[in-house]
Structures are given as C-alpha cells and as structure tokens.
Amino acid sequence: MTAKTLTEASCADDYDPNSMPVDRARTLIRTYLEPVRAIERVPIRQALDRVLAGDVVSPIDVPGHDNSAMDGWAVRFGDLATGAATTLARIGESFAGRPHEGRVGAGETVRIFTGGVMPEGADTVVMQERASESGAGVTIEAGAVSRAGQNRRFAGEDLERGAVVFRRGQLLRPAEIGMLASLGIGEVGVYRRLRVAYFSTGDELVGIGQPLAKGEIYDSNRYTIGAMLARMHCDAIDLGVVRDQPDALERAFADAAANADVVITSGGVSVGEADYVKTLLDRLGEVVFWKIAMKPGRPLAYGRIGGAHFFGLPGNPVSVMVTFYQFVRDALAILQGRDGAEPVPTFAATLAAPLRKAPGRTEFQRGILARGADGRWTVRTTGDQGSGILSSMSQANCFIVLSTETGNLDAGSEVQVQPLEGLI
Numbered sequence: 001m002t003a004k005t006l007t008e009a010s011c012a013d014d015y016d017p018n019s020m021p022v023d024r025a026r027t028l029i030r031t032y033l034e035p036v037r038a039i040e041r042v043p044i045r046q047a048l049d050r051v052l053a054g055d056v057v058s059p060i061d062v063p064g065h066d067n068s069a070m071d072g073w074a075v076r077f078g079d080l081a082t083g084a085a086t087t088l089a090r091i092g093e094s095f096a097g098r099p100h101e102g103r104v105g106a107g108e109t110v111r112i113f114t115g116g117v118m119p120e121g122a123d124t125v126v127m128q129e130r131a132s133e134s135g136a137g138v139t140i141e142a143g144a145v146s147r148a149g150q151n152r153r154f155a156g157e158d159l160e161r162g163a164v165v166f167r168r169g170q171l172l173r174p175a176e177i178g179m180l181a182s183l184g185i186g187e188v189g190v191y192r193r194l195r196v197a198y199f200s201t202g203d204e205l206v207g208i209g210q211p212l213a214k215g216e217i218y219d220s221n222r223y224t225i226g227a228m229l230a231r232m233h234c235d236a237i238d239l240g241v242v243r244d245q246p247d248a249l250e251r252a253f254a255d256a257a258a259n260a261d262v263v264i265t266s267g268g269v270s271v272g273e274a275d276y277v278k279t280l281l282d283r284l285g286e287v288v289f290w291k292i293a294m295k296p297g298r299p300l301a302y303g304r305i306g307g308a309h310f311f312g313l314p315g316n317p318v319s320v321m322v323t324f325y326q327f328v329r330d331a332l333a334i335l336q337g338r339d340g341a342e343p344v345p346t347f348a349a350t351l352a353a354p355l356r357k358a359p360g361r362t363e364f365q366r367g368i369l370a371r372g373a374d375g376r377w378t379v380r381t382t383g384d385q386g387s388g389i390l391s392s393m394s395q396a397n398c399f400i401v402l403s404t405e406t407g408n409l410d411a412g413s414e415v416q417v418q419p420l421e422g423l424i
C-alpha cells in the first residue's frame with residue numbers, strides 16, 4: 001500500500017546517501033509512517049500520555065450555570081443609583097454548590113461567593129470590598145460596578161455543550177485529563193500503544209552481572225533505549241544482545257518484526273563492518289543505509305522488515321541517544337497517531353565559551369544551559385564531545401544544534417539550543 005518503495009525513493013530523490021542532510025532524512029522517513037489505527041477504551045485515570053482516537057464533544061455547558069467570579073453581592077444593576085451609594089436589603093446567600101433558591105427583587109441583594117450560582121433576578125456582582133453591611137442593610141459604594149453583568153461568569157463560557165473540546169490525535173496531558181473530568185467523561189477511546197522491539201548487536205557486549213573480560217563492555221544501549229521508549233510510552237520488548245553472527249541476527253530480526261510495530265537495533269550499521277547485516281536486511285525487508293551528515297550519529301539504517309518499521313542506530317552510546325531524539329522520537333510520535341507532532345523547538349542562547357566545530361555536518365553538541373545574572377540564557381559545551389562519552393549526555397541539559405555550514409564559534413556568539421527536558 002506504500003506509495004513508493006525506499007529503493008524507488010532513493011533513486012528518484014536527489015540526495016546523496018553518503019551525506020544525507022538531517023532534515024532530508026527526517027522528511028523522507030515521514031513519508032513511510034502510517035499511524036496505528038486500533039482503538040481501545042480506557043478510564044481517564046489510565047489515559048495520561050495516550051492519544052485520542054476520536055474527537056471529544058462536550059456533553060454539558062461548562063460552567064453549567066451563570067455564577068460569580070468573586071466574593072461579593074449579587075445585585076440588579078438597574079437598582080444602583082448613578083453617582084451615589086445605594087442601600088439594598090440582604091435576602092440570602094449563594095455559596096458554591098449551595099445556591100440561593102429565591103428571586104432577587106427590586107432593592108434586594110444576595111451575599112454571593114466565588115462559584116456561587118447567580119440567583120434569579122440578579123445580573124451583576126459587586127465585589128465585597130466595594131460594599132459594607134450594617135443594620136440598615138447593604139450599602140454599595142457609588143460607581144462600584146460600571147456595567148450590567150460585571151463579575152459574572154456565564155454558563156457555557158468555558159465550553160459550550162456540543163462543542164468539540166479535543167480533536168482526534170490530541171496527546172492527553174494532565175490538563176486534558178482534568179478537562180475530561182470537568183465534563184463528566186470517565187472513559188475515552190485512545191489508540192493502542194506502539195509495540196517496539198529492540199536489541200543490541202556486538203560480540204564485545206556483556207550483560208550486567210557478569211565480569212568483563214579484556215575488550216568487553218557492558219551493554220548500555222539497551223538500557224538507554226528501553227528508558228527512552230518508556231518516556232515515549234511504548235510497549236517495549238527487550239530482545240537482549242545478539243552476536244555479530246548472520247544466523248543469530250536473522251532470527252532476531254524475524255522475531256522482532258513479527259512481534260512489533262517498530263524494530264530498533266544499535267550497532268553494526270557502520271559501512272564496511274559486518275556486511276552481512278546489509279545483505280540480510282536486503283533479503284528480509286527493504287532497508288536503506290544512510291550516512292547522515294550529522295555528528296554524532298553518522299550511520300543510520302531505516303526501512304521496513306515485514307510489517308515493522310526498522311531503525312538501525314549506530315553503536316556509540318551518545319549516537320544512539322542523538323539519533324533516537326532526532327529521528328526515532330518524532331517517528332514514534334507520528335506512529336502513535338499524535339497530531340502536530342513536530343521536532344522539539346530550538347531557541348537562541350549565547351555561547352559562554354568558544355566552541356569548536358568543522359563545517360560540513362549538523363552537530364548536536366551536548367550543552368549546559370544556564371541563566372545569567374542579567375536573565376539571559378548562556379550555554380557552554382560539556383567538554384569532550386566524543387560519541388562514546390555517555391557522561392556528556394548526563395551532564396548536558398540541552399543539545400547545541402549547529403548547522404552544516406557553521407564553523408568554530410567565539411564566546412558571545414548566538415547559537416540554537418534544544419532543551420533535553422521535553423525531549424526525554
């Protein structure tokens with residue numbers, strides 16, 4: 001059903017797979033993403049971070065009745081003298097949730113509190129600071145209100161019955177959960193969760209709990225990927241470490257694709273390395289290998305294996321995170337059915353120290369963003385930017401996004417930063 005195949009795309013479009021620009025790769029990946037369509041109904045308590053599968057229409061007016069915006073006195077605007085104080089007779093009270101049942105007649109007033117229903121007959125609320133009560137009654141200062149309807153909230157002012165409150169594709173955050181509750185809606189239809197299978201590749205990888213022999217390292221990518229998938233609210237399927245052996249890899253790819261919407265691997269996508277990965281994937285699916293013109297995260301494979309989307313991330317731990325945030329995260333959001341899922345925006349900050357950068361690739365340097373005494377945001381790098389230095393991601397609170405043509409920069413230069421909070 002796909003309009004074009006990846007191979008066609010790679011022939012038809014004028015890009016160089018050996019230096020694919022970041023934006024180009026992002027756009028290209030988007031053309032292959034079809035959101036999940038299966039729907040499930042969930043109670044709103046369990047709907048946080050899920051995506052609405054249909055529009056939500058308000059079954060009621062919110063607020064349901066005209067009510068007071070403040071503590072004061074409910075009056076008939078026409079009763080108030082112009083340019084002079086007016087004394088009215090107190091006939092009752094309207095508390096939030098406990099309305100005054102009678103009608104306010106000429107010369108009468110009702111003590112009213114914020115959220116209290118406007119009693120019949122009254123049209124305006126005088127704030128309590130502009131009135132005083134004595135034996136004679138309630139005296140409203142001259143000019144205490146300037147127009148009829150003041151300090152009164154109208155029924156349906158927030159939401160009108162029948163109005164579309166949320167559109168399909170809306171991500172449900174705490175505000176939306178609260179609004180659903182305010183409408184009396186206890187259950188909503190959401191898209192099913194994405195299933196994402198992932199594994200690490202490499203003969204040098206050892207699981208936690210085992211001692212390290214010479215040249216071996218602990219597999220950290222699987223843990224980072226698992227954690228990033230948790231932040232993206234996916235059902236993550238951990239398929240462990242797979243050795244750099246064709247049979248083992250073939251089994252792992254087949255198993256992953258059969259059980260998931262998305263397959264993510266790390267390692268083994270560098271060109272020249274383990275060529276059988278490429279051969280294998282050509283046989284199992286349709287996969288292109290790109291060298292993205294970015295640093296870190298240069299080699300990236302994207303395609304389909306069976307019915308699943310496939311992301312072959314580089315092996316270096318920092319590259320894994322950067323490519324996940326710059327490509328996989330957005331792709332997952334689209335597949336989840338989220339509307340308007342855009343890359344996290346960048347904003348301008350001033351470099352607090354010089355920065356080294358060679359023109360030719362987009363760089364995502366790890367940065368520490370801080371607010372100066374003058375209230376302006378300044379940023380410095382975390383230091384050594386090697387793609388194996390995972391501690392740089394931990395120290396960082398942002399990426400410093402440096403465009404292809406950018407070279408070395410002096411302190412004081414303006415750069416674009418992308419906060420990690422919100423990305424992760």
Ligand code: AMP
Pocket residue numbers: 200201202204205217218219220221222266267268269270273314315316317388
């Ligand atoms: P590769 O892309 O497989 O050539 O790996 C590039 C670098 O990343 C090598 O130094 C690997 O040892 C390292 N690496 C690969 N996979 C992992 C992993 N799962 N955890 C930590 N480091 C890894």
Ligand code: MG
Pocket residue numbers: 201202203267268315
């Ligand atoms: Mg490897």
